Amino acid sequence: MRNTFLLPEIRELIATENRQELQAFLEDLHPAVASEFLNELEVSEILVIFNWLDAPLAAGIFAHLDVAKQIAIAKFARPSEIGRILELMPPDDRADLFNEMSEHQQEKILPTLSSVERADVEKLSSYREGSAGAVMTSDYVTLRPSASAAEAIETLRYEAPRRETIYYAYCIDESRRLIGFVSLKDIILASPAQKIVEFMHTEVLSVNVSTDQEEVAQIIQKYDLIAIPVTDEAGILVGIITHDDAIDIMTEEHTEDIEKLMAIAGTHEAGAYLKTPSLVHFRNRVGWLVGLSIAGMVSGMIIHSFEANIQRLMILALYMPMIADSGGNAGSQASTVVIRAIALKELVPGDIGKVISKEIKISVMLACVLGLLAWGKVLFLSAGSDIPAGFSLYSIAMVIGLSLSLQVVSSAVIGVILPLAAARLEMDPALIASPALTTIVDITGLLIYFSTATYLLGL
Amino acid sequence: MRNTFLLPEIRELIATENRQELQAFLEDLHPAVASEFLNELEVSEILVIFNWLDAPLAAGIFAHLDVAKQIAIAKFARPSEIGRILELMPPDDRADLFNEMSEHQQEKILPTLSSVERADVEKLSSYREGSAGAVMTSDYVTLRPSASAAEAIETLRYEAPRRETIYYAYCIDESRRLIGFVSLKDIILASPAQKIVEFMHTEVLSVNVSTDQEEVAQIIQKYDLIAIPVTDEAGILVGIITHDDAIDIMTEEHTEDIEKLMAIAGTHEAGAYLKTPSLVHFRNRVGWLVGLSIAGMVSGMIIHSFEANIQRLMILALYMPMIADSGGNAGSQASTVVIRAIALKELVPGDIGKVISKEIKISVMLACVLGLLAWGKVLFLSAGSDIPAGFSLYSIAMVIGLSLSLQVVSSAVIGVILPLAAARLEMDPALIASPALTTIVDITGLLIYFSTATYLLGL
Structure with a gap:
């Protein structure tokens, strides 16, 4: 929800120095809503407004602003101006802000706080990010x-x-x-x-x-x-x-989970797509993509080791993407449900036997359907293809359908074993990101495909 | 957290009919913890315990049991036994339970409730699932x-x-x-x-x-x-x-988001992997997989239309999976961050211009890195491959590196346009599941690949 439509009115109140009406307008709003108006203003405009407001009102609104805006304001304001607001902020929000500030800014602002608040900030901001200490407030009875x-x-x-x-x-x-x-x-x-x-x-x-x-x-x-x-x-x-x-x-952790599943690194501040610089987005994504590209060398090598046979039977090369895609999709589905179940503490590593047996049942059903579909697809799409003497389209369709079925089952099983193994090693199961799994099951898929072809077609 | 280690003690208390100690033991626990013990017991054992406990204690624990267990208990118990517990359950939990019951069970149990509770259950369970009416409680002052x-x-x-x-x-x-x-x-x-x-x-x-x-x-x-x-x-x-x-x-919606992102249908009850029958898992997954497999026919057709050229230059076929994977990964990353930003109401469909321009910046950086890597990979992996006269490995590596770069940029842009378009049409952006996106960018990737090859190699 963003309210930009009333901005001109606010700017008008600033220009005409109509302090009372501005205070009355902002007082009537929930601080979370008031902060949305102010987020759209320039830092200099916000400071003018804060100087006009009662300190508790200014502190309440300030606490709801984006942290980036808070830092910009703290940088621009005189230490005494900002000190007056920080004194009245909720202690946990205040400590979060301090953690994001440069050391120089902290040194500038700390002396403006009373000794009690100063000690509180220093204590709260000393805890490791992501720990209870870093989130807690000292405002209790x-x-x-x-x-x-x-x-x-x-x-x-x-x-x-x-x-x-x-x-x-x-x-x-x-x-x-x-x-x-x-x-x-x-x-x-x-x-x-x-x-x-x-x-x-x-x-x-x-x-x-x-x-x-x-x-x-x-x-x-x-x-x-x-x-x-x-x-x-x-x-x-x-x-x-x-x-x-x-x-x-939970919102922050959800964002982190979803992004990890798609192989995106970074600190996962919730809701900051447009505000995060492109270079930071690039850094968050490039690591995994390069890693996966390098890991893809292995499937490249497998393909090349089979190059002579593909030369004889080029139709096999045409269906490599289909085999890879099906394995990736089936494996990602399986790993996703298991990663979620581990996060909700429904599954523990010790359940691995039960999970594998369940996943085999599910994926055998999927494999029957998808294998049959693949078989039909080959017969339909490749009806006009050149098949070298000694091979028939039917036997090739069989090889492709069977490989795809085996690939679906093995990918689903790999997709559940990896996150459970990660949990056993006390690593985050969501590290088994879907693209990483795709890269891994590409390898098993190609091995299955070429072995099946070698065996059934006598290559 | 599951506490199975104390089960023998509980069974011992049941066997020796030690009612007082059982009541004292369960009273000391938070109902959420007590219910974890009872979840591990048979329905008949739970009923014995509930008959011994004070009704408020039994109702508190019953409200925290899994819904499947609640239904099993309601089926097994005499109506009066269960009515005594339902009367004291929180109204929203009670209405949820009624929604899950068969009509026969509801008819059996409703008469055991007082008329006030009966009217309350009938009102609360009449609201559409997922609406505020279905979640609310009538227990307010x-x-x-x-x-x-x-x-x-x-x-x-x-x-x-x-x-x-x-x-x-x-x-x-x-x-x-x-x-x-x-x-x-x-x-x-x-x-x-x-x-x-x-x-x-x-x-x-x-x-x-x-x-x-x-x-x-x-x-x-x-x-x-x-x-x-x-x-x-x-x-x-x-x-x-x-x-x-x-x-x-939020936990339930998060499970739904993650599963949708991986193309899994279903009602997404949080934390029910092992309890959900394999056939239901199969149904939740098969729809998308079959749909994607059929949609994959389009990429199959594109490959076959290019079959003659691939026959001349088989090395192009070998790198099809690499082009497809890179597009799928880059596109999934981009769509994931945008889907999350829409869910958090940070982005609206009107921001599409800003998002595309940002995504082009990010993906051009990624494309440079990944295109260069692909170029190196081709030179390294295919050093010993047969290249027909008239073509050089360098020009082929160039075609592959350039296609991959174009594919990364176009996939990222498609990956952000689709969820924003879905939001504009008031559909759920998470419908643009990662596997669906992969299937779509497979098509654009192959078109880019074969066009680039045709143009640069003069096929």
């Missing part, structure tokens, strides 16, 4: 276990404006170790005098700062959580990750 | 706008045990039209005597019962919502969809 429900509501009321969620609150001991949690629902249901310790949940689902973000999102999904606490090695509460972060993580 | 904050808290306290979320409450007028909402945070922040109407939000984000579930999930994601209300054509509040449903929808 803690409660003393000895507090009463009534006191807890007072604490929540006081903390609410500053905190990302008040729907879960966490209980910690004197050394800040996580010992329990209560939901706001629990507090509402408790009688006012009841102590937190009496009704807090002590079996707390939590993740470690180093846990992979995809695993965190899956835990939030599995247990329908609004937030999950993050602890360090000593069990000390250091942050929380909220349900909206989980959705964003 | 409504507030009178004239109530005070203190009264609102009393209402929420009373409703909490039965409602999926009490963190948002919805305000409706006398005809049940949605007129506002308040979060529990708003209520906590308000003074106890303040009336809801004074602080409720009147700009309510809502969706229609017929809105597509994927769009609902994207709205929840964009605005970081915990829940979104669903209204009918008249603006009457009929349900809500919560953040955990949004995550489940």
Whole structure:
């Protein structure tokens, strides 16, 4: 959804310095929508607007801008201007922005933050990208276990404006170790005098700062959580990750999965096709394509080793692309369903026996249909071809149909073994990208094809 | 995550009729985890356990079982046994289950429900699959706008045990039209005597019962919502969809996207590879494979129209697979990034000009690298091949390298035009599955290859 149609009106408000109306207009919108308008403006225009707005409103909108725009603004603005906004940004978004900034920019901006915010940024941005620590926020509420429900509501009321969620609150001991949690629902249901310790949940689902973000999102999904606490090695509460972060993580991981399946490298920022420079797109794609082209040497060599026989029976060369395509398609389908099942934790490497036997059943059915089709195709397309003496079109059609059937079955089996083997080696199954699989089954397909021809036609 | 290691202990508890310990064991677990244990048991064993458990506990665990297992249990159980559990299930899960049941099963079970639950099931299960109506729950809290904050808290306290979320409450007028909402945070922040109407939000984000579930999930994601209300054509509040449903929808849609990209049809239930019968897998895959095989006739015909020339210069046939593979890989990469960008609403059909110009830049860079590689490959692999008089290996290598370069650029451009055109026609861009694209660019690749050869070699 992009709203460019109202841009002239916004520019008009800027030109006429109509601060009040601009503030009123942006205040009425959800920050996510307001940021869409501002994304279309020049950095200088955005800065003018931010200087006119209340700091909390400016910070809310700023947090929703594209990171590239945020960096451009931070570069252009005076440190004090940007400091005022950063102070009020959600801590996790702020730490993300810092991670994307140059060291020079960071040094320029850090002194404008209060010492508390500075320490927070430095802590949050120190975690490895893709870990729970890098996604978490430090905006959560803690409660003393000895507090009463009534006191807890007072604490929540006081903390609410500053905190990302008040729907879960966490209980910690004197050394800040996580010992329990209560939901706001629990507090509402408790009688006012009841102590937190009496009704807090002590079996707390939590993740470690180093846990992979995809695993965190899956835990939030599995247990329908609004937030999950993050602890360090000593069990000390250091942050929380909220349900909206989980959705964003899943979107990012989806993009990564899909791109990996098609052999595209890179950092997979979701939704950045037009903004990413062509040279970066080129770099993300060229590695795999060159690798596959070099790996294709092997099938080239197999073809050349069979060149003398192809010279005698050129019709065999004409059907090489068909054999290769069918294997690639059948193999990609099989590997795709298995890669997805592994990602959803439905399959583990130990299931390999069950998977292979299932895939053989499925692919034998496919092979019968496709082999028969190929046989018919050869008889129809090559009816007028020159067939050297000693061979018949029927026997050649047979060789091609049979090879194609064998190729479909073997490709499907290879297509499920490779991702399961990758998972066993604790590598990402999606590394068995579809183009890579195509290159591999090209080789097996040619070997099957030429062996079948050699054997059945007596070459 | 599957926990089979404790199964013997559970079976032991069943055999020794140790009801208390079983109840205590399952009560301590999150229902999502408890259901994983029960998924591994026989239907008859599960029924024994459910008869021993409190109805709310049984209903919570039952709601998390696989739908196939739920149906098997419903089939096997006495109507009264299952009715007791269904009464207490979350309404959206219950409606999903009913949709999967046979009409006979539905008729058997409906009479066991109270009239309120029966009406609810019949209403929820009447919506089209994949619409907001089919995903929503009727478990939400409504507030009178004239109530005070203190009264609102009393209402929420009373409703909490039965409602999926009490963190948002919805305000409706006398005809049940949605007129506002308040979060529990708003209520906590308000003074106890303040009336809801004074602080409720009147700009309510809502969706229609017929809105597509994927769009609902994207709205929840964009605005970081915990829940979104669903209204009918008249603006009457009929349900809500919560953040955990949004995550489940995205997982399901992602599985569908990935499978479509690899030309796999079907309903794409997430995580059901081993449970789906082989025949269903076969049906999901065979349609596309047969279609592609038939579409492949076109490339077969092109090859045969060039057969006479290939007979003179057989080396051209040997490099057909390489030309086809490079086009398929480059085209699939390009279409994948564009399909993903459309899904994330970053690109619209109107951007086609910008996308094509970007894709030409990227693919020309790729074409230079890959064309040069192909040229080197021909010189290396075919050094010993028979080249008929009048032709040189260098000129043939040139033809192959140049054709491959042209093929990479044209495939990338076709790969981005097709999904954008599909979006313009309001079809799903992911229909341009990678294997379908491969089949299409096989045709353009062969035409480029044979034309270049004809022109440069004077065939």
